[in-house]
Amino acid sequence: MHTPIYVKALVYVLLVAGAAAFVFPLIYMVWTSFFTATFSLPRPDEVFAVTPNLKNYAIVWSKNNFSRYFLNSAFVTAVSMAGALFVSSLCAYAFARFPFPGKEALFRLFLLSMMIPAVINIIPQFITLQGLGLVNTYAGLTMVYIATGVVGNMFFLRGFFENIPKELEESVLIDGGGSWRIYWNIYLPQSLPAMGTLAIFIFQGTWEEYFLALTVIKSESLRTLPIAIMMFNDKYATNYGQIFAASTIALLPVIAIYMAFQKRFVQSGFNEGGIKG
Amino acid sequence: MQKKKRFGIGGLAILLAVVMTACSGGGGGTTSGGDAGGTGGSGSGGGASTTEPSGGGGSTPQERVTIEYWHTYSDQEEKVLAEQIKPLFEEKHPNIELKLTRMPYEGLKQQVLAAVAGDAAPDLMRMDIVWVPEMAHQGALMRLDEKPGFEVIQSSVFDGALATNYYDGGYYGVPLNTNTKVAIYHKATLEQAGLSAPPKTIDELVAAAKTLKAQGKYGLGVSGMHSWGLLPYFWSLGGSLTNDDYSAVEGYLNSPESIAALQTIADWQKEGLIIPPLMGGEPGAWDGLKSGEYLMVDDGPWFYSILMNEADSPFKPMEETVRALMPAGPAGSHSVIGGEDLVIFANSKHPDEAWTFMQWMLTEEPQSIMATTGLIPTNKTAAGKIDPQSIPFIAEYVEQLNTALPRTPIPQWGEMETIFNLAAEKAIRGEMTAADALNDAAKQIEALLK
Numbered sequence A: 001m002h003t004p005i006y007v008k009a010l011v012y013v014l015l016v017a018g019a020a021a022f023v024f025p026l027i028y029m030v031w032t033s034f035f036t037a038t039f040s041l042p043r044p045d046e047v048f049a050v051t052p053n054l055k056n057y058a059i060v061w062s063k064n065n066f067s068r069y070f071l072n073s074a075f076v077t078a079v080s081m082a083g084a085l086f087v088s089s090l091c092a093y094a095f096a097r098f099p100f101p102g103k104e105a106l107f108r109l110f111l112l113s114m115m116i117p118a119v120i121n122i123i124p125q126f127i128t129l130q131g132l133g134l135v136n137t138y139a140g141l142t143m144v145y146i147a148t149g150v151v152g153n154m155f156f157l158r159g160f161f162e163n164i165p166k167e168l169e170e171s172v173l174i175d176g177g178g179s180w181r182i183y184w185n186i187y188l189p190q191s192l193p194a195m196g197t198l199a200i201f202i203f204q205g206t207w208e209e210y211f212l213a214l215t216v217i218k219s220e221s222l223r224t225l226p227i228a229i230m231m232f233n234d235k236y237a238t239n240y241g242q243i244f245a246a247s248t249i250a251l252l253p254v255i256a257i258y259m260a261f262q263k264r265f266v267q268s269g270f271n272e273g274g275i276k277g
Numbered sequence B: 001m002q003k004k005k006r007f008g009i010g011g012l013a014i015l016l017a018v019v020m021t022a023c024s025g026g027g028g029g030t031t032s033g034g035d036a037g038g039t040g041g042s043g044s045g046g047g048a049s050t051t052e053p054s055g056g057g058g059s060t061p062q063e064r065v066t067i068e069y070w071h072t073y074s075d076q077e078e079k080v081l082a083e084q085i086k087p088l089f090e091e092k093h094p095n096i097e098l099k100l101t102r103m104p105y106e107g108l109k110q111q112v113l114a115a116v117a118g119d120a121a122p123d124l125m126r127m128d129i130v131w132v133p134e135m136a137h138q139g140a141l142m143r144l145d146e147k148p149g150f151e152v153i154q155s156s157v158f159d160g161a162l163a164t165n166y167y168d169g170g171y172y173g174v175p176l177n178t179n180t181k182v183a184i185y186h187k188a189t190l191e192q193a194g195l196s197a198p199p200k201t202i203d204e205l206v207a208a209a210k211t212l213k214a215q216g217k218y219g220l221g222v223s224g225m226h227s228w229g230l231l232p233y234f235w236s237l238g239g240s241l242t243n244d245d246y247s248a249v250e251g252y253l254n255s256p257e258s259i260a261a262l263q264t265i266a267d268w269q270k271e272g273l274i275i276p277p278l279m280g281g282e283p284g285a286w287d288g289l290k291s292g293e294y295l296m297v298d299d300g301p302w303f304y305s306i307l308m309n310e311a312d313s314p315f316k317p318m319e320e321t322v323r324a325l326m327p328a329g330p331a332g333s334h335s336v337i338g339g340e341d342l343v344i345f346a347n348s349k350h351p352d353e354a355w356t357f358m359q360w361m362l363t364e365e366p367q368s369i370m371a372t373t374g375l376i377p378t379n380k381t382a383a384g385k386i387d388p389q390s391i392p393f394i395a396e397y398v399e400q401l402n403t404a405l406p407r408t409p410i411p412q413w414g415e416m417e418t419i420f421n422l423a424a425e426k427a428i429r430g431e432m433t434a435a436d437a438l439n440d441a442a443k444q445i446e447a448l449l450k
Helices: A005-032 A055-062 A066-097 A103-113 A118-132 A138-162 A166-174 A179-190 A192-207 A211-216 A225-231 A240-266 B002-023 B031-049 B075-092 B108-117 B129-137 B150-156 B159-163 B187-192 B202-213 B227-236 B256-271 B285-290 B302-307 B351-361 B364-371 B380-384 B395-400 B413-428 B434-449
Strands: B065-071 B096-102 B124-128 B174-180 B182-186 B296-299 B321-324 B337-344
Touching: A005 A240, A055 A066, A055 A240, A066 A138, A066 A179, A066 A192, A066 A225, A066 A240, A103 A138, A118 A138, A118 A211, A118 B108, A138 A192, A138 A211, A166 A179, A179 A192, A192 A240, A211 A225, A211 B108, A225 A240, B065 B351, B075 B096, B075 B302, B075 B351, B075 B364, B096 B351, B124 B129, B124 B351, B129 B337, B129 B413, B150 B351, B159 B174, B159 B337, B174 B364, B174 B395, B182 B187, B182 B285, B182 B395, B187 B202, B187 B321, B202 B256, B227 B256, B227 B413, B256 B413, B256 B434, B285 B296, B285 B302, B296 B302, B337 B351, B351 B364, B364 B380, B413 B434
Parallel strands: B065 B096, B065 B124
Antiparallel strands: B124 B337, B174 B337, B182 B296, B182 B321
16 A cells, blocks of 8 residues: 555645645734734735734733733633533433433433523523522623533533443442542543543633623623623724734633643543453 | 544534534523532632622612713723713712723623613613614613703703604603714825815716726725615615604605615616725725725714824824715715714613713713714704814714714614615615615515504
């Protein structure tokens, strides 16, 4: 099996073209963030004419409480991510391993709830939070963030958990461990690739969430980053340089998280060989 | 085995991504899990979250009362509001604190509706004039014409501006500021078109646009496929939306004059005379005008207040452009009235204090202060005292207001506008004749009004 050189070349050309197509919008965003006082998007031929500078970044960081909201978002996202991973994995563990009456029916019901568009839920969610006295608190906001993701995350993890060999569990039972120990010492470590993937999704979903945050949080000082970005979208005119600078800053943690978990992503299957045969 | 599992995860990940974006936030029901994260959140976030639980609780009459005010002022306007208006008001009314919250424009209507439904609306809001009848219809707003002192406001503001607050026999807001659009021309391009002064009529403007077309430039600044962008031309060309008391559409929106007006705009587009942003093209109206590619755009006073604040921009709006009334068509020169009204929500916790602020805000001094940003006062005295020296771009706007027309002030305007926009787009894109599109639209809107 020897691949001829021209086939290889062709494949590489296609791959490079594909990568370029995907990465272009990102580059376009970063370069647009160097333009000052532009109220429409620069044309492709103008984009690269600009000298990279950090003027917009400096303006953006100190405008519309941007830095404050950045920290707010970091806190909310960290709590939501940790909470969602914990709750979803516990839930998935239950569905993957414990037989109980009505299990499949409950699971289907859970899945059904995923089909309701998020926008429809906003007002009921808000009124529920209002009843609990959690409007305008991070407790309320993170609670909804964690709860809304549980079903999807659990669906994702359940399949993964079911693939983990039963024999590993038995080893814990033989040593006198219980269900918690099985979850904590077997399921979690064994499913790190899946958890890493989920962590990225949850982080991204929470980090970028705009509408619920704006609805639940009423104080300006508690707002999160997407709201700050929307504030750059002025009523009359949009300064694209500033919006794109703000978006670029907002994107950095997403990239960082992706790189941190990406290893787990790729390393799936490292647990192969944990048992014989 | 290894390979198989990797695919499994990849496939799931893609599925999950699709599911998450399509219907994220499905099950709000699983609260058992939420508690854990919830208490965690309040534990470390508590310091911040207890600082401002919005001034609802525990106010005896003598105590200082906080009224919350939602607004969507722009950057420059917000600065004036926070640095001049707020201190001045609180100095005169030491028992009231004005809490300003700037709302982003995106999804604002849903935000307001959610807040009203959840009894968490602010006391006051500055909202677009076209929203007031709809919000009043929803029962969200407090009726104001029975309040003590309403007659004072009524007699001090422009009738047309006040009328935007009228719904079902009462007034549900007061006019805070008004605006309209005028024609803004790029001076150098005007000369290239062979003109020494801005065109007075649509015919002259179209002739100039044809001249410029040969030079690869655009002359007609119809800026968007929506009522705000189209109506000045539609009206000036003789079109109309409804009869005079806004109760009938059939025979007005699809009158021969209206059809001819829309057809004329469609013909301009076909000839390539209209600036590309109408169809979503680039550069945007402002950038095209700044570079001289576009002869004309129409826009509000914020064109100047925003661009004059761009300190390091080489473009000098006052020197490089010239303003004029919208060019006159067969029906005269008509622009569209914009602006904001100030409303009190029906479930306001402090309606009296909110009303105090409202009355004060409509007096001459605060109105004149806000005018420095280009917001045209609704208070007649303040409007009359506008100093063209300190606000050099304002005169044409004030003059244009004499013939500017309101968008239909009815609760159904939101839906009506959607239908109108779509009909106009179909005609301008050439997918339907103007007659068919408007006949269709008139029928749909007529059903809406019943």
